[in-house]
Amino acid sequence: MLIKPKLDEIRNRLIEMAEIADTMLENAVKAIIEHDGKYLSSVAELExxxxxxxxxxxxxxxxxIARFQPEAKYLRILVMDLFVNRDLERIGDHAENIKEQAEHIITKPKLKEYIDLPIMTDITLGMVRDAVKCLETLDTELARDVISRDDKVDALNEQIIRDLYTYMVEDPKNIKIGIRLITVASNIERVADIATNLAEEVIYMKEGKMLRHQEIDDGN
Amino acid sequence: MQEKIKVDNLYFWYAGQPYPDKEKAALKGITLPVYEKKVTALIGPSGCGKTTLLRSFNRMHDLYPGNKYEGQILLDGENILSDDYDLIKLRTKVGMVFQKPTPFPMSIFDNVAYGLKLRGIKDKSELEGRVEKALKQAALWEEVKDRLKDPATGLSGGQQQRLVIARALAVEPEVLLFDEPTSALDPISTSKIEELVVQLRDSVTIIIVTHNMQQAARVSDYTAFMYLGKLVEFDKTDIIFTSPKEKLTEDYITGKFG
Incomplete structure (x- = not known):
């Protein structure tokens, strides 16, 4: 099939994008956790x-699509690729947002030792990496597992917000940094949502089922 | 990117058309580059002149009296329409594959060896080597290697078409013309020929006429859209099929006429 090399080329480019987005997110959050600006310079460049x-x-x-007029599986792959392409770019946007907050956060002393933020970041990066792995392998079992992890990230986001509220209530001087940290957590939470979308798109691709706005099923 | 062929303000009249009335010519002032080792597709509705143009590239029209050209077709910078251009040399350089497979009534081997023998190659091992190479290039070798002495007419339509391509390739042409090469073939044979066209691009310059727009989209690097004997638009196939500049091209691509 003449379309195959094109599909492979697109897939490889998307995987490269995923790796870039992953590095951006990891570095932007690392700058906050380690309170060190050296991780930020690469983020803008990669963006x-x-x-x-x-x-x-x-x-x-x-x-x-125009040249090969694909049908069935090939059409689903290309439509999925179009979504994935946009999703990956959005992960980059969120990493960029986090970087902008980080630039301010690291100029002030640490509000607290971060406990939940690294956990949330690790889970989210794991979701992104596994979702991308699913794109390569079309492993729908792993895709469903990625989707199931989103609740944990949502819970951690709530936890971080509650935690920061207490610091802000205790001393209004903490509000500026507190709000910035909440913004960081919200951006990470959005990345987890995007990883969930990616996993849903893999299931659509493999099984032809649209999972958006639904509870996941058992795959049967 | 090298221009292998340059069509420069080409007019063509079939015998009986009112030469030199340019308004009534079959081809009206065509100017077009054909890039080396790329696939160029000529598309357009019936009667637009695409086959007429294709047949000008190896001066097939000379086989019938009374046809007239004006303008130039430069192949490697030499005008092939000039009276002193050697037609044998031209047709060795520019091979052609037709709509219907045209195997000669002889064995598979002899079909492919035919052009080589005409060129005076008699050495058996050289002939065998070049026949095998051409059949491999045409993606037919595996299917016929054990029955090279069988008559070519016993092959399926798709195999015959690949045999004809092998015969054209055996003499190592620099340009290969395809005139609706799959219109008489089933979908599986069609996709084999299409894959072959894309592979051959590495070694020869290809010009393909097809009324199947999707085929042009799938196999070509450049597309020329013709209408009523004129070239309406020429561009990269990626552009022609996503954002053509001319409304006429857009209308044809989207099936509004033709």
Whole structure:
């Protein structure tokens, strides 16, 4: 099939994008946790690269649809690729948002030792990595597992917000940094949502089932 | 990117058309580059001149009296329409594959060896080597290697078409013309020929006429859209099929006419 090399090219480019987005997120959060700005310089640079790749990929996907008029599985792959392309770019946007907060946060002394934030970040990065793995392997079992982890991230986000409220209530001087840290947690939470979307898209691709806005089923 | 062929303000009149009335020519002032080792597709509705243009590239029209050209077709910078251009040389450089497979009534081996023998190659081992190479290039070798002495007419339509491609490739042409090469074939044979066209691009310059727009989209690097003997638009296939510049092209691609 003449379309196969195109699909492989698109897939490889998406995986490269995923790796970039992953590095951006990891570095942006690491700067906060380690209270060190050295991790931030690469984030902006990678953001530019990611944006460029998104535009190029979109054009590649649309051209492939126009030229090969795919049906059934190939159509689902390309539609999924279009969503995935945008999702990955959005992960980059969230990493960029976190970086902007980090630039302020690290100029002030640490409000507290971060306990939940690294856990939340690890789970989220794990979700992104596994979702991308699913894109390569079309492993729907792993995809369902990724989706199930989103609740844990949501709970940690709530936990972080509650925790920061107490610091802000105790001393209004903590409000500025507190709000910034809440913004960071919300951005990480959004990344976990995107990883969930990616996993749902893999299930759509493999099984033709739309899972968005539904509880996950057992795959039967 | 190298221009293998340059069509420069080409007009063509079939015998009986009112030469030199340019308004009534079959081809009206075509100017078009054909890039080396790329696939260029000529598309357009019936009667637009795409086959007429294709047949100009190896001067097939000379086989019938009274046809007239004006303008130039430069192949490697030489005008192939000039009277002193050697037609034998031209047709060795520019091979052609037709709509219906045209195997000669002889064995598979002899079909492919035919052009080589005409060129005076008699050495058996050289002939065998080049026949095998051409059949492999045409993705037919595995299917026929044990029955090279069988008559070519016993092959299926799709195999015959690949045999004809092998015969054209055996003499190592620089340009290969395809005139609706799959319109007489089933979908599986069609996709084999399409894959072959894409593979052959590495070694030869290809020009393909097809009324199947999707085929042009799948196999070509560049597409020329023709209408009523004129070239309406020429561009990268990626552009022609996603955002053509001319409304006429857009209308044809989206099936509004043709």
């Amino acid at each position: 530019e690269k990611l944006d460029k790749m998104e535009v190029e990929n979109e054009s590649l996907i649309i051209t492939t």
